[in-house]
Amino acid sequence: MTTLGTASAAPGEFDTGRLEVGETRDGSSVGLPVAVINGARDGQTLYMQAASDGDELNGVGVIQQVVPQLDPAELTGTILVVGIVNYHAFQVAQHRNPIDDTKMNRAYPGDENGTSSERIAAATFDVARQADIILDLHQGSTSRMINETRVRCGRRHRLHRECLELAKAFGVGYVLDQKGPDGQLARAGPDEGIPTIDPELGGCVGWDDESIRLGVEGVFNVLRYYGFLNGHVDLERQTRAKGFDQYGSPAGGLVSFEKELGERVSPGDTIFDVTDVFGKLKARVTADNSGVFWRSRRLPQVASGEYVCSVGTNVDTY
Template identity: 25%
Template sequence: MEHIQYRLPWSASGTERLLSLFRFGNGPRKAYIQASLHADELPGMRVAVELKRCLLELEAQGRLNGTIELVPIANPIGIAQMFQATHQGRFEFGSGKNFNRDFPELTDAIVPLLAGRLGDDAGANVALIRRTMGEALEQLPAPASELDGLRRLLLQHACDADVVLDLHCDFESVMLLYAMPQNWPRLRSLAARLYAGVALLAEAAGGSAFDEACASPWLQLAEHFPEADIPLACVATTIELRGMADTEREPCIDSAQAILGYLADQGLITGDWPPEPPCICEATPFAGAQYAYAPHPGVVSYLQPLGARVSVGDPLFEVIDPLTDRHSLVQAATDGILYARERLRFAQPGLWLAKVAGNTPIRQGRLLSD
């Protein structure tokens, strides 16, 4: 194992923040895994503890067929953001920006550098594109903030990976994945091993989240250079490891084993692994997800459990204003699965309270909320 540390730029005078990366194995094929980019989403960090322990053993046994990089705390800025004993790890205090938005979009930067250099050799094209991505990131202007420097470091390590897994969680949630539809065939076995209840697919969810910044350039380059053989060389996904409170030991061990089994499916680990179970979810368009909001302030009572299959008109939750007695019942607007709920129980303006994954697109434009 190699432990690599990077000092983030623009730390406050007299302080410094370090990003730690652990590298296991070696070889041309690579998997990159990071946890808790939203620093208050701790299940991924707990799963990373198990991954690190297992990868040390697998490396000592000579069972790694490639390089696996692991970043257990992908956000050393947000991990320290505490306000009145409450962790605030989703947005940077200084700028108000979401830590998982606005990653560098590489396609426009590298298209001019690739013109006339790509051919019909897919392997040679992949190697050239990955080198060019790394060069483009190195040639960007100096980071203007700690957050800019963090984004660049994470993407530099992920842009040459065959597999990118970004470990998150929702407030209260079933196990689910976000990915591009073109990558879903290669992710079905991961969804099956994780016993995911939902998979949400979109080519462009908006906001340049980390997984999209890694996967989308390959699709865009193939469209820009139709004469060249450019495969989708990076399968990237965001894994929502259930809810924020789901850090129990056994489920996190199971999730780590599922991820390692998937890496074995991809040829990065040798040895005997449990067979892939039947896939328990079918993917649905991210545009088909209903975000349900309250029409007024009040205390919230959920009327459906997580994972419930609902139909149009089924009640999701009720909101009651304790002063005016105003009562509202919020219903499902699509047939699907209730996959996430807000952890707060008092309705706030503009704050979604429940999400339902449906098959029929009902939204357009930017799909990711902040």
């Protein structure tokens, strides 16, 4: 019998329930939606979660589509799912937990006696520690961004090769291989000896059908590659960036981009122009280095110094 919160499933069974992580301001219980898919045959355990940032919904869309397709009778091993991690932020469609103004994916491994976010991180990380593989589904918040997978443990980490292999199995085509900030699940998981990746499934307001489709495909790629499901997965070469050049606006006005997401960039290429409201050019920003146009703001209006876009740099294939 495998249990996650109030969900409990014997081999060959499936169940859903709630994982209690604290109380709201009126004293009622906060429970995260969870699922256990317990395969008919013994095997590895996969942990998967979504919406640790409350406005990153594509991962929720992936789980919504993946779970109904999983038949425990055909599964080897166990899948543990937390469908929505950042309960409070999800309710109000915000990025950060409004109870403590914290970005949840900076709170791992958490503290069961800490802040709201630290308690949620501790409860979900206790579940993740049971796994052999971790998928932490994200997106680029509400920015425009390519579909990518992030390996955040750092290239000198003892599990770097295993995390890269997992990213390659997920297979959306682009990988950011750059050590992440403290408190990310994709940092905490490898430190516990568990290969972990952070798929960043595009960026949108609400959710995006194509990014969700790629995420669903990626999850099933992982399930087949690691033997949870029958089937063969050919690992395809991925475009990897090892860093970012980030660009702010030198002037206030309206941005127009000269590059499309995923397009190659060479030094000196125009990335974007800034004009005034009457169309007069105020500034032109060019690339410092070769790379891939990776991420950009969604709205055209900017103030001087405000973030505009990012170019993935130190690019190779692996």
